[in-house]
Amino acid sequence: MLSIIQSSALQGIDSYPVSVEVDLSSGLPSFDIVGLPDSAVKESRERVRTAVKNSGFSFPVKHITVNLAPADTRKEGASFDLPIALGILCASGVLKSGIADDYFVTGELSLDGSVRPVNGVLPMVYGARQNGIKKCLIPRENMDEAALVEGIEVYPVHNLKEITEHFLGKNKLSPYSVDVKTLFQKKQTSDLLDFAHVKGQENAKRAMEIAAAGGHNFLMIGPPGSGKTMLAKRLPSIMPDLTFEESIEITKIYSVAGLLRSKSSLIHARPFRSPHHTISASALTGGGRIPKPGEISLSHHGVLFLDELPEFQRGALEIMRQPLEDGQVTISRVNGTLTFPSDFMLVAAMNPCPCGYLGDGNKCHCSMNEIVKYNRKISGPLLDRIDIMVEMPGVTYEDLEGIESGEASSKIKRRVLKAHGIQLERYKKEGIYFNAQLSAAQIEKYCSLGTKEKDMLRNAFERLDLSARAYHKILKVARTVADLDGSENITLPHLAEVLQYRSLDRKYML
Template sequence: MSSSRTRVARTHAIALLGLDGTVVDIEADISNQLPGFVLIGLPDLALGQARERVRAAAANAGCPITHRKLTINLSPAALPKHGTAFDLGIAMAALAADGVVPRESVDRVVHLGELALDGRLRPTPGILPSVLAAARAGFRTVLVPAGNAAEAALVDGIQVVGVASVRDAAIWHGATLDPYEVDPLLLPPLAAEAARHDGDLADVVGNRDAVEALQVAAAGGHHLFLLGPPGAGKTMLASRLPGILPDLAVDAALEVSSLRSLSGLPVGERLVTRPPLESPHHTASPAAIVGGGSGVLRPGAAARAAHGVLFLDEAPEFSPHALDALRQPLESGVITVSRAAGTARFPGRFQLVLAANPCPCGNAGSRDQECLCTPFAQRRYLGRLSGPLLDRVDIRLRVERITAAQLRTADDTDRVDTATARGRVERARAVARERLAATPWRLNAEVPGTWLRSPAGVPARGATAALDRALERGGITMRGYDRVLRMAWTLADLDDATRPDGGHVGRALLLRRAAA
């Protein structure tokens, strides 16, 4: 038993499944059998190739691993492991088993990072959620690639050590090696996204009803459907929605930043504080929308839009399967991706904005253009948006083109700029937060029907008369009934009213049926 104890070394890494991380023990054993390098513990193909990467990287860094029989076990063995972030941990465990670095030192540290063949560490996706998982598991020190050090340092309560190479990591652990200066591998400049320019809400000329509906959607977290001909301003309106949303709270900012890290996008030295905007192309597959893929389960556009806006332009052109895949996240606020290797969960609280032309040519219902589509073609085109999906969209608005006369007579003093609209949205959200302080919800769009029918959530007496008639006549579903009441509460918050009255409920019902 004593010889086994001196031969086996152990360190730690993190296996990610979605945003959830599990601590993986990396055990290294050196024996006097035939030379070899065995990696066990359900590695995927990329991780299985760590044998060649680690051996070449360590040799080229001047700290070669043993040529005897080396066995690396990733425990728990039944947990599938994906990706290349285990490379550094495997190298450190092997060097510790060979006596190059102290076993006690590597046993208390989490190692994350992919090795290049020259021994340097590459920036690795998913470092931020991995460091978060390590901190929650009670670890106090984590070694990461130098290119990820700023991102990892966003996690409080844990010491982050950025190392440029496997040799630097061994020296940090106490190996008697002379330091070699190397240029650290950093995120390439092309990986950095250009700063997003949402534009100002004051750029929107006319369409006063649409601008007001945009503020209602932002104040309550409601989903939005814009129907109108090409050139009516649907995309302009949708792109300005993130700008009038308030800054993200700390927990939301950490979640959004973790999703960016897991997607391989740059995070930088600060948490993302502005709501994200995702606008996938209409050829996107269901996996690209909700997440998935082979190997590591990556978040899709809907998950990356968490706490922000998912904009689907030309919505009827999307695959019906991709659109209907959003129905469950819209209801539950959680995206669940199930594969044989496991089930990943991503946050799914986003605001959905759909934009569509009324028909294939786009001119149906237009005042100044003739529609060339048959009634069947019109029905078939919009029929690609399923009823169950549209039933989950709160606001349905028709947007018309602006005429030359309206453009010439537009009064600049009537326009609402982004700063003013955001201030109004923030005040309405503050009122909702105070009202919902004793509940787990913070936005009107999140409250369930049980709360809406409780003494705290029921509108003023007689306010729902028109809504009740619409339900009785089959003009609205029970889900739609509740969504109208949620919008009525948002309208009341924007008007500084203590409780929705008949006017608020009527306006909410109109917003839901304006595109009919």
Template structure:
């Protein structure tokens, strides 16, 4: 008897329907075909043990299981439940009239209980697109799948519940989820606030500009000056996620298995802070079984690289293409996978190997040591960081001051207004904010009057700014003008933008 059961496979951050065809005929043998990996091949041992423990059995006949399409590689143990249900129905041990109306996925334990699986959100989205009535999956994954509207989501803890549902008509408890209500309730759920930061007004201003224009930023300062503290608060001043962005981000985290049983839709922008020992594959994604890397997990959020020069140079260099294209393409001999990677880079570093500025009495680094330290950051990488800001140590008077600073909510209101101006400006183009401007957009939207132009020329000559600083200064000045709700870039905007190019000055390149 031939039976078809439906599952799903993850490819990149999308899913594809998999038809599991089970045919039981005369003969002996168990044959699993359709490019399964080792975890799927081992499922026969798990399934036979589970069925035996529940009073069922894999009959002593020839069982052929085909996973179509046969040219797509299938991975993981999530097909255990799919295959087990196909065997039970094909062997006439249970009946199932409406089996073809559901996507069935789950990893089996030997006692018949189900373990959670990865990638549920894209699987649920694909199930709705393909016209399935519902999806049956482990109970731990139900909140994540229930984000998808117009799809019946049933969470089960044991295979016996699935058997009873199809064979005896015993109903399952449907999981329902109000996506928009959950989204609105948790959109302001931030663990950190800028009013907790003492002093550092200049750095706060630079981070506000970076958030308003989507600019990458590097914080340069001695140990204990508050670089990490500032960086952790950046998501709290970025514009709120839209529903579309939230779904995009949640899909990536779902594929990577980063969604917990009590979690569902990500409502705040992600903040990823990998350790400096990270490999290039872990950062950009890939591997034998491709998975999203840290830069994709930071999609629509912040990637924080603490002590940036301590990262391996090869790791830093692989970020150059994603920073430009805002996506990562993982190429293999038989397939390509594309992961989105539109993130804001926030980096920090000490100004010298000893941790202090070159003009600080505590600095014990020689000029050669400083040059070698600075050379860890290549020109092309720095070319993609718009704002360089020096973070000085906080004085005692500021630390002991009980007065709270400006809150993240207040800063965020200004950032949202500036982003609204940019959305209107670029509504007919492919870009969304100032940091994405190319030469054509810079020429069109960053016109300077004679005074501002002369100021920029003088600065480049006197401060020995590099050529790459020219476009960056104009982009940042455009964002400063947007924060002031000014149509034209004024000399004061150019003057402030020039201050945010510390690493291009002769001071650092001597």
């Protein structure tokens, strides 16, 4: 007898439907799984066999063939355990054939028949809804995640016996639902660090406010202890709040990566990722035999902070050049090519020289060759993709004792939100949300300059030997400065402020 259970598999951060076809026939007892299963899927034979027996059912002594269609795509993971077990129960007559045709099923089985959680439930349930399925059976621990998808009934299950009793009508399962909009509105911002604790470095704070308002990449150069890391960690506290669509997109990525906390089904705050400088290129961009999201994808719609930038492997840094431009990263492996979103804000910090105290005759003894070698670890093409560069001098005793507290993040965020609101209104028909996302054609439309402003930019372009990319980035940042000022046009003061953020690469990158 043949039974078919609907399930799905992951491909990047999306899913595709998989039909679990189970056939029982006469012959020597065997249990075969076909359809390009990996080792974890093949091992499900023993998990399913033992789980069915320990749930109080007789395992059929027949020739069992399980096909995972489509058969030309490799399947991985333990998420097919539950649909295989349910298919066997239907094919053996324990359950009525076709009784689960309207359900999407996924889950890993323990040997005692309990259902364990799996990764990627959110994109799986989204895919099931798009394919017209109205009901789904998912592990109880994944129920909050699955309930984020509207238009499909979510039935959380604890064990295999619960499912059979549900279909036999003995003990019907109740659908689980949450108010998604209410859940999204419960912002978790109490644990964010505040700019009020940062004393001094007003120029860097201003530059960081501009970066947050326009989504611009940001580089801080200064000696140890000048507050670079302290400022970077407080950046999320002034960034615009996530939209619901952004939150769902980030949650999909974290679901696939298995990083969703059990009690937090929805990502509320913009991600802030700070990998160590020993990270490999694959861990940064995503990799593995079947690629998983890397740090740049886990930073999607958020911040990727690279502290001690020159200490990172050059190959790892250079691999970010294309994602910084395109907002996505494409990874090719033998098993296929996957594309992950990676629209992140790069925030980096570095010392001006190997010892960090360049210009201090008492502390710095670095030779010119050492300084040049250190700074050249960062390539020109990567540096050209950074919008704002700020020099941060050491903090004096007077800065620490003379100022009671810095400006609170809440005040800075109000200005950022006002400028971001202007951008949302301006680009509502363009499909972008920040000035940093402007294309070359859009720059011409929204970043026009007057005669005096053009003369200033022409002189700066020639004196600083800027590239075409740097030219466009200056206009984008100037547009953000004008938005913070509430100005419709980019004026000389706006342009002058931005140009000072493009001179440090000529000072340090010899």
